[in-house]
Amino acid sequence: MASIEIANARKSYGAVDVLHGIDLDISDGEFIVLVGPSGCGKSTLLRMIAGLEDITSGDISIAGNVVNDLQPKDRDIAMVFQSYALYPHMSVAENMSYALTLRKTAKEKIADAITNVADILGLSALLERRPKALSGGQRQRVAMGRAIVRKPQAFLFDEPLSNLDARLREQMRTEIRKLHRRLGATSVYVTHDQIEAMTMADRIVAMHDGIIQQVGSPVEIYDHPANIFVASFIGSPAMNFLEGTYETKDDNGADGAGIRLSDGSLVAVLPARGATNNQAVTLGARPEHITIAPDANSGLAARIDLIEPMGLSTLVHATLAGKPIKIFTMDRPDYAVDSTIHVSFDMEKVHVFDTKSELRLPPVIEPHPGHRD
Amino acid sequence: MTLTGHTSTRKMLYWGSHYLMIAAFVIFALFPLYWLLKVSVTPNDILYTEGVRMWPSRTTWDNYTFVLTQSNFPHYFMNSVIVAGTTAAVTTVIAALTGYAFSRFAFRGKVIIVALMLITQMFPLVMLIAPIFKILAPLGLTDSLTGLIIVYTAFNVPFATFLMQSFFDGIPKDLEEAAMIDGNTRFEAFRAIILPLTLPGVAATLGFVFTAAWSELLFALMLVSSESASTFPVGLLSFVSKFSVDFGQMMAAGVLALIPACLFFLLIQRYLVQGLTAGAVKG
Amino acid sequence: MTLATQTGKLPVERRGVFSKKLSGILEPYLYVSPALVLIIAVMLMPLILGLSYAFRDIRILNPFSGGFVGMAHFQTLMSDQAFLGALANTAWWTFGSLVFQFGLGLILALLLNRAFLGRGLIQALVFLPWAVPTFLSGLNWAWMFNPVVGPLPHWMTSLGLMAEPYNILSDPDLAMWGPIIANIWFGIPFFAITMLAALQSIPKELYEAASIDGATTRQQFISITLPFLAPTIAITLMLRTIWIANFADLIVVMTKGGPADSTQIVASYIFTQAFRRLDFGYASAIAAVLLVLLLAYALSVIALRRAMTHSDN
Ligand SMILES: Nc1ncnc2c1ncn2[C@@H]1O[C@H](COP(=O)(O)OP(=O)(O)OP(=O)(O)O)[C@@H](O)[C@H]1O
Ligand SMILES: [Mg+2]
Numbered sequence: 001m002a003s004i005e006i007a008n009a010r011k012s013y014g015a016v017d018v019l020h021g022i023d024l025d026i027s028d029g030e031f032i033v034l035v036g037p038s039g040c041g042k043s044t045l046l047r048m049i050a051g052l053e054d055i056t057s058g059d060i061s062i063a064g065n066v067v068n069d070l071q072p073k074d075r076d077i078a079m080v081f082q083s084y085a086l087y088p089h090m091s092v093a094e095n096m097s098y099a100l101t102l103r104k105t106a107k108e109k110i111a112d113a114i115t116n117v118a119d120i121l122g123l124s125a126l127l128e129r130r131p132k133a134l135s136g137g138q139r140q141r142v143a144m145g146r147a148i149v150r151k152p153q154a155f156l157f158d159e160p161l162s163n164l165d166a167r168l169r170e171q172m173r174t175e176i177r178k179l180h181r182r183l184g185a186t187s188v189y190v191t192h193d194q195i196e197a198m199t200m201a202d203r204i205v206a207m208h209d210g211i212i213q214q215v216g217s218p219v220e221i222y223d224h225p226a227n228i229f230v231a232s233f234i235g236s237p238a239m240n241f242l243e244g245t246y247e248t249k250d251d252n253g254a255d256g257a258g259i260r261l262s263d264g265s266l267v268a269v270l271p272a273r274g275a276t277n278n279q280a281v282t283l284g285a286r287p288e289h290i291t292i293a294p295d296a297n298s299g300l301a302a303r304i305d306l307i308e309p310m311g312l313s314t315l316v317h318a319t320l321a322g323k324p325i326k327i328f329t330m331d332r333p334d335y336a337v338d339s340t341i342h343v344s345f346d347m348e349k350v351h352v353f354d355t356k357s358e359l360r361l362p363p364v365i366e367p368h369p370g371h372r373d
Numbered sequence: 374m375t376l377t378g379h380t381s382t383r384k385m386l387y388w389g390s391h392y393l394m395i396a397a398f399v400i401f402a403l404f405p406l407y408w409l410l411k412v413s414v415t416p417n418d419i420l421y422t423e424g425v426r427m428w429p430s431r432t433t434w435d436n437y438t439f440v441l442t443q444s445n446f447p448h449y450f451m452n453s454v455i456v457a458g459t460t461a462a463v464t465t466v467i468a469a470l471t472g473y474a475f476s477r478f479a480f481r482g483k484v485i486i487v488a489l490m491l492i493t494q495m496f497p498l499v500m501l502i503a504p505i506f507k508i509l510a511p512l513g514l515t516d517s518l519t520g521l522i523i524v525y526t527a528f529n530v531p532f533a534t535f536l537m538q539s540f541f542d543g544i545p546k547d548l549e550e551a552a553m554i555d556g557n558t559r560f561e562a563f564r565a566i567i568l569p570l571t572l573p574g575v576a577a578t579l580g581f582v583f584t585a586a587w588s589e590l591l592f593a594l595m596l597v598s599s600e601s602a603s604t605f606p607v608g609l610l611s612f613v614s615k616f617s618v619d620f621g622q623m624m625a626a627g628v629l630a631l632i633p634a635c636l637f638f639l640l641i642q643r644y645l646v647q648g649l650t651a652g653a654v655k656g
Numbered sequence: 657m658t659l660a661t662q663t664g665k666l667p668v669e670r671r672g673v674f675s676k677k678l679s680g681i682l683e684p685y686l687y688v689s690p691a692l693v694l695i696i697a698v699m700l701m702p703l704i705l706g707l708s709y710a711f712r713d714i715r716i717l718n719p720f721s722g723g724f725v726g727m728a729h730f731q732t733l734m735s736d737q738a739f740l741g742a743l744a745n746t747a748w749w750t751f752g753s754l755v756f757q758f759g760l761g762l763i764l765a766l767l768l769n770r771a772f773l774g775r776g777l778i779q780a781l782v783f784l785p786w787a788v789p790t791f792l793s794g795l796n797w798a799w800m801f802n803p804v805v806g807p808l809p810h811w812m813t814s815l816g817l818m819a820e821p822y823n824i825l826s827d828p829d830l831a832m833w834g835p836i837i838a839n840i841w842f843g844i845p846f847f848a849i850t851m852l853a854a855l856q857s858i859p860k861e862l863y864e865a866a867s868i869d870g871a872t873t874r875q876q877f878i879s880i881t882l883p884f885l886a887p888t889i890a891i892t893l894m895l896r897t898i899w900i901a902n903f904a905d906l907i908v909v910m911t912k913g914g915p916a917d918s919t920q921i922v923a924s925y926i927f928t929q930a931f932r933r934l935d936f937g938y939a940s941a942i943a944a945v946l947l948v949l950l951l952a953y954a955l956s957v958i959a960l961r962r963a964m965t966h967s968d969n
Contacts, residue, residue, distance in 0.1 A: 052550050054680065072553040079554045085547035089569050102556035146555075391767060395778060398764050398844075402782045405841065409796050412805070424805035467690045474687035486688060493699045494895065495950045497902045499926045500943035503709065503936045504702035527698030530691050559683065588789030590905065595931070606789055620799070627792045638787035639780045646779075646853045 002063030002153040002186055003028045004049060009058035011044055011210075018044050019210045021058070026188065031180050034190045035197040036207035037233065042190040045207075046156050049188060051075050062153055073102075078147035079156040082163065084139045086131040086146075093118075093127040096145045113149045120179070121145050137168045148179070154186040161196065173199055194234050198222065206230045228358040231284050231351065237315060239286050240325040243355060246272070246279040259283045259352065263321040265300045267345050272352040272361035281361070284351035287315065287328035290343050299342035304335045318343070406631070413437070413624040420621055436625035445600060446626055449608035453587060454633070456518055456604055460525040461583040464533050465575055467526065472537030473563055477546065490531040498528070502595045515596050521604070524596065525586045533578045540574030541567065573644035580641030584634045605630050709940035729941035738917055739925060739942060746921040748832060750901045753839040758893065760840065761847025762885075768848065769855045786845035794909030797838035801825050825911055828918035835906045835919060842906070847892065854888040855881070894957045898950050922946045 004026040011019040019041045026032050034042045047053040049060055051072035059066050067075050078099075086095050093114055100110045118124045121141045131139055140160060147155055157176075161169045177200055180187055191197055197204050198218045206213045206221060206229075214226040225231035231239045244259040250266065257271040259281055267283055275281060293299040305324065306317040309332070316327040318341065327343060335341060348367040353360050412420070413436055415429040423429050440446045474480075475487065505524060506515060514520030544567060552562035568575070590606040597603055603611075609630060612623040713725045733739055768779055785793070800806035802823055809821035824830040858881065866876045904923035907913060913920035913928060920928070922942060930939035 050550075050554060052553070071558060072550070073556045073558065075554075077554065079551065081547045081551060083545055083547045085545065085551035087548065087552070087566055098552070099555035146551075150555075388772075391770065391772070394763070395767055395772075398760075398767070398782050399778060401841065402785050402844075405793070405796050405800060406784065406788070408800055408807070409792075412799070421804055425803075425807050425810055427807070467694065470687045471691040474684045478684035478687075480681075480684040483684075486692060489695065489700070490691075492951075493695060495898050495902070495947065495954065496699065496703060497923050497926060497943045497946050499904065499923060499930065500706045500940060500947075501699065501702040503714075503930065503940075504705035505698065507705065508697075508702060523694070524698055527694045530694060534691060584787045588791075590789070590791045606791055610791065620805075623795070627796070630792065631788060634787045634789065635784060638784065642780055642783045642849070643776070646849055646856065 004154060004186060004188070005059075005061045005064075006045075006049070007059045007061075009045070009048060009060060010056045011041070011048060011053065012056050017210065019048075022210075022212060024205060024212065024215065026186060029184045029186055031177075031187045031189065031200060031202045032205060033197040033201035033203075034188065034205045034207060035192065035194060035233070036213075038192060040207045041210040042192070042207055043158055046079075046158055046188060046190050049154075050077055050079050050156050076153045077156055078150050078152040078154075079158070080143045080147050080160040082159040084131075084143040084160075084163075086139060086142055088131055091128050091130055092123060092134070092142050092145075095131070095142055096149050099146070099150045117145045117149045120148070136163055137172070140164060140168075140172060144176070144179070148183070151183075152185070154188065157187065157189040159191055160189075162191075162193070169196075176200065194236060198234070204234075206233060208233075224360070224362070225284075225351070226360055228282060228284070228353050228360075231353070231360070235286055237287050237326050237328070239284050239351075240290070240323075241353075242267075242283045242285075242321060242323055242325070244281060244283060246275045246277065246281045246352070248277045261300075261321040262323075265321065267300070267350070268347050269345075269350055269352055270347060270363035270365070270367065273364050275352060275354075275361050280355040282353040282355045282358075283345075284353055284360075285325075285345050286349070287326040289346040289349040290325065290327045291346070292316070292327060292329060292331075292333065293342040293344055296340075296342055299344040301340050302343050304337055304339050304341060306337065307333065307335065316341075409624050409631075410628055412620060413628050415621060417619075417621055436621040437629070439622055440626045440629065444608075444622075444626075445603075446605075446608060446629070448601075449603055449605045450629070452518060452603060453605035453630075456521050456525065457583050457586040457633075459522050460529065460586040461579045463522065464526045464529045464582045465537075465578045467530055468533035468537045468578055469568070469571070469575065471530070471534045472539075473541050473567070475534065475538045476541035477549075490534060493531050499591065502592065505592075506596060509596065516598050516602055518602055520596055521593060521602075524592055525582075525589060529582045529585055533582055536578050536581065537571070537574055540571045540577075544570050577641045577644040580637045580644075583637050587630075587634045706940050707944055709937050710944045711941075712937050714937040714940075715935050725937070729938050730945070732938070733941060733945065738920065739922070741917055742920045742922045742925040745832065745919065746901055746923070749836060749839075749907070749919075749921050750897055752832070752836045753843060753900050754893070754897060756836075756840045757843035757896070758847050758889075761844045762851050764844060764848040765851035765855055768852055783845040783849060785842050786849075788842070790842065790905040791909045793838055793842050794835075794906045797834065797841070797906075798825060798910045801834050826915055828916050831911055831915060831919045835910050838906050838910065839900065839903070843896070843900070846896070850888060850892050851885065854885050858884045890957075890961055894954060898954060901946070901950060 004024075006022050006024040006026075009019060009022045010017070022045060024032075034045060036042055044053060048055050049062075051067065051070060051074075055068050059068060061067060062075060062077070087098065090098065096114055096117065097110045100113065105113075114127070115124070118127055121144060123138070123141055123145055126134065126138060126142075131142065134142065140163070143160065160176075161172050164172060173196060176189075189196075189200060201218055203215060204218055204221050205215050208229050214221055214230045216224075221230060221234055225234065225239075228241065232241070242259075242261055244261045244267075247258050247260050247266065248255065248271075250256045250258055250268070256268065257275075258266040258268045260266050261283075269283070272281075300320060302318040302320040302325065304316065304318050308315040308317065312330075314329050314332060316329060316333060316335070318325055318327060320343065325343075351360055411428060414432040414434070415423065416431055416433045416435065419429055419431065475483065509515045509520050509524075512520075514523065548566055548570070549557075549559065549562035552566045553559060557565060588606065589604075590610065593604045593607045594610065597607065605626075609623060609626050612619060612626065710729055711724060711726060713723050713728075764782060768775065768782075800808050802825075803809040803821040809818060809823065812818045813821045825834045862880050863876055866880055871879065901921075902923050904921065904927055907919055907921060907924045908927055911919045913924050923946065926939045926942050926946070929935050929942065
């Protein structure tokens with residue numbers, strides 16, 4: 001097992017810059033998830049680690065050795081492709097043993113390794129089949145098996161679950177996590193599915209347009225997004241954003257902090273670091289941090305657009321200050337569409353973003369400093 | 374197609390005309406070959422008197438025995454097998470390498486090379502005979518099978534390359550990337566993973582080039598002067614020019630000449646369709 | 657194909673950087689170099705040499721020939737009635753063959769695109785003419801057009817197309833049909849194979865969707881099949897036009913350009929000049945003109961296609 005260090009790595013195709021200086025240290029045994037919208041450069045970064053793409057500039061090291069100029073075969077890494085890339089003319093067993101055969105591993109050792117891995121992945125009955133005769137889920141397992149038998153320094157995954165149905169995806173998610181716990185191998189996992197990112201990662205690397213936006217544990221990224229992009233990308237249903245201006249006095253002239261929305265209403269927030277009076281800011285509030293008031297005496301008026309029951313919870317779509325918002329509630333509300341409700345924001349949980357730079361302006365005093373680790 | 378109980382008259386009509394048209398095509402394709410065969414087994418004395426009969430009143434294998442035992446044809450035949458076989462093998466190897474590069478790499482000059490290959494398909498090849506003779510003569514490659522092989526290989530490489538490329542395009546790039554991560558160099562991955570998957574393409578290319586080289590007459594005629602290096606088509610032509618034309622023997626030789634090319638072609642035509650299917654519709 | 661590969665986990669030496677970068681850049685050229693060398697040596701160099709002959713006096717039997725004559729050959733060409741006739745014949749030969757090869761090839765491909773009993777065998781049989789050596793097909797067709805030994809004139813007489821059986825190859829008005837028919841026979845498989853390949857790559861769902869939308873078979877053909885085939889048709893037609901224009905074998909074997917030059921096309925005229933009159937200089941000049949004409953044709957087709965696809969968007 002090995003650590004991976006990426007120092008100021010850049011990638012361009014001719015005049016097009018795809019990655020603009022990536023810095024990332026991955027420690028030994030860590031499970032890193034690269035997440036970001038389509039086209040942001042996740043696969044490119046992963047393929048640079050694998051050696052399938054040249055590095056335009058910068059360094060990539062595995063276990064402390066710069067590998068920029070090593071061929072993929074000499075980097076001792078394994079990769080699981082989105083398409084699985086199983087060799088169609090080889091049986092499952094041959095697919096899994098190919099790398100070991102190339103390394104001239106002894107026959108008995110290979111046989112042991114295959115039996116062992118097939119056991120772990122439940123492939124024992126399929127070893128003689130060709131990939132064509134396997135279901136999508138089984139193919140996915142073979143691709144995993146092919147990576148595992150080699151006991152490589154690191155695993156690279158490029159959206160390995162995106163071709164599976166929801167239930168299977170969920171199941172494989174847990175299995176990959178369990179495998180990782182068991183093998184303890186350094187892993188880099190690419191996905192654009194933020195649920196996969198949240199559930200699987202030790203640390204999430206959020207990317208956008210070839211730039212790393214934030215690196216942190218799933219909870220940290222969820223609770224303290226560095227900017228509007230990360231805040232909007234992570235979390236489902238997505239965070240609500242309402243633009244307004246920052247004010248340091250409340251309606252009664254008392255000192256405090258609030259955001260004046262376009263309809264003139266004021267939302268109280270914790271004083272934000274570096275925010276000045278009348279600065280253009282964006283209020284960010286996750287659906288679960290907005291509550292529906294029991295009566296009309298408190299909170300801001302909003303109009304109901306749609307009620308979406310989700311089983312465990314209910315998602316309420318409403319319009320506030322001319323903007324659509326989503327509210328998450330564990331109650332079972334039965335409001336009529338177009339009726340008016342009153343909502344309030346959880347002052348300690350909502351975020352203030354500078355509208356111009358899109359960066360989060362953290363509270364002067366963090367409400368729960370103990371949360372950070 | 375099984376015709377089920379509620380087959381309507383329209384469907385019957387459709388399939389009726391379908392089979393009728395297919396039959397017309399088959400007859401059109403095969404009748405000339407049938408005529409070739411018929412002439413080859415007709416005894417000489419009734420060749421003209423029964424010239425237009427669908428099948429002669431007597432048949433004979435004399436023409437075949439003559440061609441096989443009394444003439445130079447077995448020798449021409451061997452020459453043709455050597456030339457067409459080697460040309461097919463060498464061309465396919467070269468075309469596989471080039472087609473792979475076209476399919477997988479973006480490199481400077483690629484467009485120019487592709488254009489060059491396309492343009493070679495427009496030459497009136499007749500024009501090249503004298504210059505090629507001039508270039509090959511000092512190298513001792515005229516009047517030799519090697520010279521013919523080199524020329525045929527060059528002529529067939531462009532089309533064979535495009536054919537092979539369309540096969541490679543049908544194979545996902547991920548496969549050799551996976552092999553490279555598993556421990557192959559790119560070239561090893563090409564050989565161990567990609568080539569076995571393109572075997573139909575290799576077969577199609579082999580067959581295509583083989584039939585082309587087997588049939589070539591012009592260069593075989595112009596670059597080779599001695600009997601010992603003559604190929605089958607040239608030998609066949611010598612029937613026309615040298616003696617009073619002995620059509621029965623010539624047709625018998627022609628039927629024999631058809632056999633290897635047709636066998637090859639029957640084996641590969643399926644792959645030819647398959648290979649073009651992979652790449653045809655992108656243009 | 658690797659120049660620098662290292663195993664083990666040693667730090668990479670810097671000199672490896674250079675060789676890997678270099679080998680990475682060189683790799684594609686290593687793959688294409690055999691083909692490139694061959695094509696340059698056996699096709700491009702002879703072509704240039706051949707083009708240079710067009711400006712020289714090269715007659716094999718004349719020991720004093722070999723001198724530079726400038727544009728003389730081209731001037732002769734402008735007033736060479738045989739050449740001008742050959743140009744017209746080339747157009748007739750090319751498009752006459754092409755229309756039928758394409759039309760029948762497309763029909764055959766459509767027929768073969770439906771599953772039916774024995775399709776594999778039938779497909780192999782109807783594609784067979786392509787494997788027949790061209791001069792052999794030429795001889796065989798010439799034989800079949802001959803009223804003494806061939807059935808065709810008799811059939812045409814019984815069909816009322818002819819008053820009495822005679823050889824159309826010796827009739828200047830009809831002779832061109834002989835090689836054209838042989839060429840159609842030989843060329844249908846090529847179009848059928850290409851079109852069949854294109855047909856088979858049309859996703860089946862498209863037809864299913866269209867039939868659910870209520871399209872009749874004919875509407876499906878017009879709205880799905882034809883648009884899908886169009887790119888293949890365009891490319892194949894263009895390449896084949898050029899190929900057929902250059903294809904003299906059948907004519908040389910069946911009619912030698914006669915009777916009275918009525919089947920002489922430019923390609924066979926080149927052949928006649930070079931190998932019957934042994935005037936290579938003049939032959940090369942004709943070939944150069946043909947090459948230019950064909951290039952111009954190809955470029956204008958490509959330009960036309962580009963203009964059409966652009967105006968679509
Ligand atoms: N060969 C290439 N030439 C030019 N641009 C390329 C090339 N390969 C990738 N790109 C560009 O690089 C960018 C990053 O691509 P990449 O495949 O890494 O995206 P991704 O984050 O993996 O997206 P997805 O989630 O859709 O897989 C894209 O904008 C893509 O268009
Ligand atoms: Mg990707």
